[in-house]
Amino acid sequence: MSKQLNIGLFGFGVVGKGLYDVLHHTPAFQSSIKKICIKNVHKPRAIAAENFTSHAAVLLEDEGINVIVELIDDADAAFEIVKKALQNGKAVVSANKKMIAEHFEELFKLQQKHKVPFLYEASCCASMPIIRNLEEYYDNDLLNSFRGIINGSTNFILTKIFKEQLDFDKALLLAQQAGFAESNPQLDVGGFDAADKLSILLAHSFGVIAKKEQFIFNGIENIALQDAMVAKGRGWKIKLVASAQKLKDGKLAAFVLPRFVTEGDDLFNVENEFNGLITESSFADKHFFKGKGAGAFPTASAVLSDISALRYDYKYEYKKIFHQTDTVLTNDFYLKVFVSVDDFTKIKRTEFEWVEEWHNEFKHSWLIGTIHAAKLAADDWWKQPGISLIACPDAIVEDVDYRKISQRSLELAGVV
Ligand SMILES: NC(=O)c1ccc[n+]([C@@H]2O[C@H](COP(=O)([O-])OP(=O)(O)OC[C@H]3O[C@@H](n4cnc5c(N)ncnc54)[C@H](OP(=O)(O)O)[C@@H]3O)[C@@H](O)[C@H]2O)c1
Known part of the structure; x- marks a missing residue:
């Protein structure tokens, strides 16, 4: 791929506008946004109208555009955009976990067939670089488990409820106002978003391609104030935690559930929109990652990092999928x-x-x-x-x- 990246950007919402601003603060970066596709052409925008179109084909069929950055909030439309872009030989960067998790296998095959990179670091923990670490660092060191807070908005809501005694609706509203929540907040509070992210992480960590329906998941909607009192009485907190663990029989247990976290746990002080994830592997023992898991600039920074990686032709090698073919997901635990x-x-x-x-x-x-x-x-x-x-x-x-x-x-x- 040429070092000059000409970007076709889909979406100019929280993350799309964030990326636009971040790119304009890094002028040395050899890339430019050629055109932006949005849904509603009549919406007032912060930049001139000639930057925008509502016709996807204007970007997808433009031979001068070699990178499509997909940052829209409609997973079905996003899949069609990404599919077409890959078929047209364009590299793609996306933050759309729902779309990626629901179509993982097809997207994986499209990349192999068309031999173009598809990067999506921002889809899992926004600014916390976990996918590339799972791909590269845990290449040889065998990963035994990971568990983490991988949804920034529910962590923000739980922090506001339990630390600042806000009620659920007020805390959700604050998360929405800050741009942390999905357009459909049910995806966050119902645990769907964290489950989609877990599904993506399972592929990169253990080579298991599984949809969220194949493991147990739930969100935070039903947590009662009395539950928090029980937690507090024992010196614990309640967090929404995604977990994956190799069992003694070699099979893989995975789930997303609210979980009590003890004071000595690294996840205990991961508050607000921060994400945190602990990996355990055979030789390195424990690693703890922490970073902002939502918001315009933190998410845009991960998108920028993917765009930057395209300049040296980086692509996921999916080594675990190709080599760890014996790992099976199970609910037998x-x-x-x-x-x-x-x-x-x-x-x-x-x-x-x-x-x-x-x-x-x-x-x-x-x-x-x-x-x-x-x-x-x-x-x-x-x-x-x-x-x-x-x-x-x-x-x-x-x-x-x-x-x-x-x-x-x-x-x-x-x-x-
Ligand atoms: N917000 C975060 O903190 C965060 C973090 C990590 C990942 N993400 C992911 O990033 C993506 C974007 O999220 P966001 O928060 O930026 O959403 P958003 O603020 O709701 O913006 C969505 C944008 O998508 C555009 N759009 C919707 N359907 C479209 C279509 N069919 N064709 C072209 N444009 C379309 C909208 O156009 P109009 O402007 O015309 O309405 C809008 O500009 C989502 O996949 C989300 O899951 C978000």
């Missing part, structure tokens, strides 16, 4: 969870292998127990209004004590 309800009849106690704690308070009953992940994957009783399920700090239970299970079975059967 146990999870230690806290479940609270506004009405104790809503808890499916018989689903649990065993229950360690059971508290029955007025309009707030809760338990801590161990449940098989496949049972959570098969049924969504635990996602219903009035029920909140939070993973415990030591969430994955590998060594199941069958004596406890049989004791529990006897109790459930009313024998003891």
Whole structure:
């Protein structure tokens, strides 16, 4: 690819405008935005109207444009744009996790077929460079697990609720006003966005191509104030955490759930729109990454870094997909969870292998127990209004004590 990059930019919202501003603050950068495609031509813009078009083909068919930067908020339209750009031999940079996660396999094949780079660092943790680290650094050192806060807006909301005692709606509004939230905030608070990101990270870390429907995920909507009181009482915080861990049988456990985080945990002080991720590997032991996971400039900085990487023809090699072909995603593991309800009849106690704690308070009953992940994957009783399920700090239970299970079975059967 020529070192001079001529960019066709799709989207001029929070991130698109952010990128425009960042590019104009780095004049030494050998690239220029030739045209910008937006949806609504009548919207007032900060720059002259001749920069814009609403016709995608103007950018996609322009042979003078060699890079398409896709920063729109419509995943279906984004997929068509990216597909066409790759087919036309243009390099592509995107921040659209929903689009990438939902079409990962097809996008992967398109890159192989057309031999053009497709980079998307900003899609996972905005300014925190995690995809390229997973691709390059953990190339030889075997990764055993990672877990992290990978959605900036829910972390911002949880911080505002628990640190500043704001109510949920006010905290969400602040996240939207700051440009942290998705256009459809349900994608954030329902856990869909973090699950899409986990799906992308699984491919780059363990070579597993999986859609979010294949693992357990939930968001933060059902977390109750009383849950925060329980957390506070034990010196914990509640964070939305994405986790992936190689089990003893070599299979991969993955999930996104609200999770109690202890004070000694690196994720404990990851607040507001920051993201944080801890990797554990065979030789390096632990790494902790932290960076801004949302917002115009932090996200634009990751997009800029991808554009810059195109100047030296960087592309993802997907080594884990090609070489770690034996890693299989599984829901065959146990999870230690806290479940609270506004009405104790809503808890499916018989689903649990065993229950360690059971508290029955007025309009707030809760338990801590161990449940098989496949049972959570098969049924969504635990996602219903009035029920909140939070993973415990030591969430994955590998060594199941069958004596406890049989004791529990006897109790459930009313024998003891
Ligand atoms: N905001 C963040 O902190 C953040 C962080 C990481 C990743 N991202 C990702 O970055 C992308 C953009 O997010 P954003 O926050 O910048 O969204 P946004 O502020 O809502 O802006 C969306 C832009 O996309 C344009 N658009 C929508 N549909 C289009 C279409 N079919 N063709 C051309 N343009 C179209 C809109 O045009 P009009 O201006 O005409 O309405 C608008 O300029 C999303 O994929 C998001 O998930 C965002």
